[in-house]
Amino acid sequence: MRALKLLFVLALLCVGAIATDGWRALNQSITPPQLPATFELERGQSWQAFVRRMRDQGWLEHSRDAFYLRAWGRLDGQARRIHSGEYRLDEAVTLSELMDMLVAGRVVQYDITFIEGWRLSEALEALRRHEAVRHTLPESAGEADAALRDALEIDAESAEGWFLPETYRFPRGTADLSILKRAHAAMQRALSDAWDARRDDLPIDSPAELLTLASIVEKETGAVAERARVAGVFKRRLDRGMRLQTDPTVLYGRDPERSGRLRRVDLVTDTPYNTYTRGGLPPTPICLPGRAALNATAQPAEGTALYFVSRNDGTHVFSDTLIEHNRAVDRYQRGGGQ
Template identity: 45%
Template sequence: MRLLILLVLLMIVGVAVATWLDYRRFTESPLPGAHADATIDIARGARYRDIVRQLRRERVSRAAPLYWRLLGRELGVAGRLHAGEYALPPGITPRELLRRMAAGEVVQHRFTIVDGWTFRQLRLALAAEAGLVQTLPGASDEDIARRVGIDDGKPEGWFLPETYAWVKGESDFDVLKRARASMQKTLDKLWAARGADVNLDAPYQALTLASIVEKETAQPNERPLIAGVFLRRLKFRMRLQTDPTVIYGLGDAYDGTIHRRDLDTDTPYNTYTRDGLPPTPIALPGAVAIEAVLHPTAGDALYFVARGDGSHEFSPTLDAHNRAVQKYQLHRNP
């Protein structure tokens, strides 16, 4: 009898040890459903047992629920897992997954606003961003502007080009609000530190001129030079005569080529026919372009022309400019 009891005890101990070792292998082994693009979306209010069922239902794990309950108790996280979308990269273990859920380390998606985009392009890009909750389609530009705190209802220029993180469940409007706040903060900071010789009266003027500088050149080293040209032209009451404003004013009528008739057709944005700055920015300027406008390169250049290689030739007089035009641009399109 004693031998039988001993054998039973040994069997019980053996099963317990085997179970414990199996449990330990479970906690430290990669989840079978993990791969490069795998995620799991935990609903708000889900209980721990619901999450365990979901892991098994979506074939992230094949382990017994008992093992998950034991691990949850061991880590002390069973009642404090956060809702959200979690990545399941190759090699992730149950222990690491629960740690991330307890810490709320949800998937961070990225949305990049490109320097020089128009607000229209920004809206199209937001609409194409898979995963963002779409709330803006159908809303007018003016309504969107007012929702983000732009009182005059003119959104162009007011969203800072940079990369913004978002998580599942956030909307296109959430991203737009952050971009608007970033632009306001950046503009206020740079305006407060502007050069003493900057002949602009308000930050909005700097934003508008920066959008023109942004569209005139993609070379950062040229932006302060071009900004200096435009600021001097404004100081001397010369028209800016910049093609990007004409293109913006043409809207859908622009066919990819600036024609002579386009330069002669008056619109609120045609700086060949109108004095001063256009009524709004013509694009979303980056911080570098705003910095260039508020700290322009000193000099006497009043003109510039594209060389055809991405750079520009700067000239102090109209005669010198005309010679540069003859050299680099033999004629304009009719």
Template identity: 50%
Template sequence: MRRIFLILFVLVLLSGLVGGGWALREYRAFLDRPLIEQGTARIWLPAGGTLSTVVGDLERLGLTRSDWRWRLLGRQQGVALAAGEYAVDPGMTPAEWLSRLADGQVVRHRFTIIEGWTVAELRAALARDSRLRREAGTLAEETLMARLGCACPAEGRFLPETYFFQRGDSDFDLLSRSHAALNETLAAAWQERRDGLPLDSADELLVLASLIEKEARVAAERSRVAGVFVRRLQRGMRLQTDPTVVYGLGPEFDGRIRRVHLRTDHPWNTYTRHGLPPTPIALPGRAALDAAAHPADGDALYFVARGDGTHHFSATLAEHNRAVDRYIRGRR
């Protein structure tokens, strides 16, 4: 009998050793095996989610099996998981991915506000971005700006840049950051402005920068365009810039400016009114704000588009009219 028990004990021991060896090999292979070979997968871990939550998502994507190996790895690493969206990159092992979750290395998305957009174009682009939670989309502009702490028109009050965010952030979060960036950049531009500008406030600098943004398509011309506008303001001349007319027309503009548009008075029509428009007409970028604060010296009082993105600058009306004949009427 004792011999039988000894044989059984040896068999059980051998079975355990064999099973343990198999389990060890399986676990090591699991640790070394990439979750994904090509492409990238995205996993969302909600607040309060656990390791089994995300491993279940991985299993549903066919990337792993939710079994004892993940439970053992979780106990070994002893991590607390942070909520958010996580990427599974090619070649990433289970331990590497779990470390990413523990470190809170969430996916960062980007949203770019384009220089020269109107605030309406900005809000339309935000509404199309499904990665952002809706919070500001239905707010009237006055309500939106009040929530941002600014008793001002919304136009021009958001700085064009690329902003990074994570899934779950709201459109209001992004607008708030952009508005704060604009305020900081505008304050710096106003503080560092050239002496003698015909501007009474930073708000007027912002308006001027928006005109420069819409007129100067070539970076090298921003300060020259700013110089023309500043000299015209100093001499009491009307600015006579087409983008202000287009802005005032709003949805009625069909893509072509006609003489009737230039003669139709409205607050933004710089052909019928002196001085700056009452509000910005677009979102100016850092370069346009800098150009408004540091316009180029010179004697040019006019400019006309050549049709290639650049302008011909003129010091006299006679020279300007010849340029118009060449570049505008000649094209027609």
């Protein structure tokens, strides 16, 4: 009996010693070979394989650390709750803190910014260049456009314009389509808000037309204070049955083999996007308009101006008559005046 008691006491002491040693190990700081450091927990990777790789790469200094981390993950059930992905350490952490990070899924976040006024092709190129994005869309712009319209159920001739230019954050390995799906949903919300707040007398019949006109406003001016004034000019032109006569639409629709500044031949060459030769709106947006352009187009400024021309400093001169406009063109465009 005394021998059994002794064995029981010894067993308790051993268990206690192991528990104490394990507790110390799990709360001991580990330091990667260098900081900051990143590591990846691959989708479908077993907990044992992950711990082994951490040990082989020098993250776990002692084999006992690997033993306790592997055992803790299994016994506590946390290994079943960890999230795959890429993680980053900027400072030393304990094994316990490392496990908390994996269970919480605090993966590295990347970002991509779609700029107001970009064409969809530029957004697609930015996605293709981003090293953390998983590429699933066709490289051909036309095929990518068709794939987006099909996947996102965009009922339009083109997916151009249907993505809100903002910054989007995502973990490594996110598909390009997934990011564009978020941008499309954001544009739908922004467009709906602008449409609901629109003036009653707008000469447009649908949110899609508002999006198209907003894309023209976006390309015509980067000056926030001018957007509503530019939108007002286009509203009055549409009200009167005048052609919009806006250069950005001509640039968008001209032969892609042509480059450089607009020439007279571009202005007289008829295309669906040439607002000098055709009345009304072009068939699709010409860029990704931002919230400010959407709101300005929905609530254009009052006024009497029917024309505007660039001062070459980011702002414009607005004119009520063609005679005044031609004078402004002579001063700021043909004559290069100040």
